[in-house]
Amino acid sequence: MLVLPALFDEANKLRRLTAEVMQRLDGAGIDSVLPDLPGCNESRQPLQAQSLDHWRQCAKAAAEHFAATHVLTLRGGVLTAPPEMLGWNYAPVAGRQVLRAMLRARTIAAREAGREETIEALQQTGRSEGVELAGWTLGPDLFAQLENTAPQPDSAQIEIDQGAIGGSGLWLRAESDESPEQADALALSITAGLTSA
Amino acid sequence: MTELAPSRSDIDTKLRAILRDVLGLDAERVERFDDSTGLFGHLPELDSMAVAGLLTEMEDRLDIIIEDDDVDGEMLETYGGLLAFAEAKVVEN
Known part of the structure; x- marks a missing residue:
């Protein structure tokens, strides 16, 4: 599973949720990888030189490199996902x-x-x-x-909205927060989707 | 007048729910907010990025558009100010 993080400040707000979902997927026997997009986090590339097109190409290259069969995007991460990849978009945003x-x-x-x-x-x-x-x-x-x-309506990914997870979106919080319940629910919708496919 | 009352309390309920989500407070604490409860400038976690998120969420949930010029210190300073602003915006629509 390729995990494409939320963008900018929302990535910080969802950092804990992202990691917790990955841990749960691991527990369910699903390997996942969370790359830093160029210009973000530990990437040495300048953010100024980036574009969504480039991020999408890099996401595709990462999927190939790690032989990812599916993608999970969080919030604005949907904008960097290769549309043809199977997977899920959590609370996608334009x-x-x-x-x-x-x-x-x-x-x-x-x-x-x-x-x-x-x-x-x-x-x-x-x-x-x-x-x-x-x-x-x-x-x-x-x-x-x-x-x-x-977000592209004709992509191969399924939308998971916040209503399906319960509670309120952690990206809204003024202070970064965590929610094991939301991580459980998000991981469960993915594992359930994978086993029924 | 009787028709206006529920809509005012509806805005109040929605606004409290948004603040609860943004500030990560429990419902009980947000229930205790009154008109003079201080917000921007009083709560350290409510910085400009959090206020921006708050306003964007208000637009979505109250179905209003908030213009640049609408945003001033007064409307953001207290719960009463924010509620009065939200009510005026909803009526405007």
Whole structure:
């Protein structure tokens, strides 16, 4: 199983859940691997030079390298998944929504600091030269692709929405949190799906 | 007036649920929030990224659009301010 993490701040919020699901899959005899996307975590590549297309190619290369038969994406990770791979999308989200929260965080922080910034102006900067949002420096390619990429309805992956897991999404939490119950439920929907397939 | 009352309390219930999810608090604690309960600037975990998530979640669950200009310190400072803002937005729609 190739695990494609949530993007940016949501990856931090879901870090514990991601690891816990992988442990449960391991317990069920399913090997999984969680690569760092180029420009993220321990990758030495500059984030500024990345694009969704490139991340998708890298995800595909990782799937081939590790001989992954299935993919599990979390939140915005869906945007980096090779659409033809079988698997699951946990609480998938469009790139536009990922950006919206980050753009908003920046305007709120600016206002607190006594600077006036608008989302629209930041969007224009993002498209033309890239922009730093909530500590992530997004290049123009990644910014523009995020604006225009949504989960593909015709992909080979099955959506698992938060309602099926129970509780509220951990990506919403102001402080990173964990939920063994949610990890159980998510791992179970995957193992049940694998055995019935 | 009797028709307005349930919708106000509906917004109140939804807003408390969103805060519960964002702040990771139990229902009981969020139930005790009153108009003067401090939010942004009072709760250290509620930083700009968390506020951004809160506003985006309000848009989704209350079916409203929050513009740049709507967001100011006053509406975010207390629970009462945020609730009044949400109510005004829902009526506007």
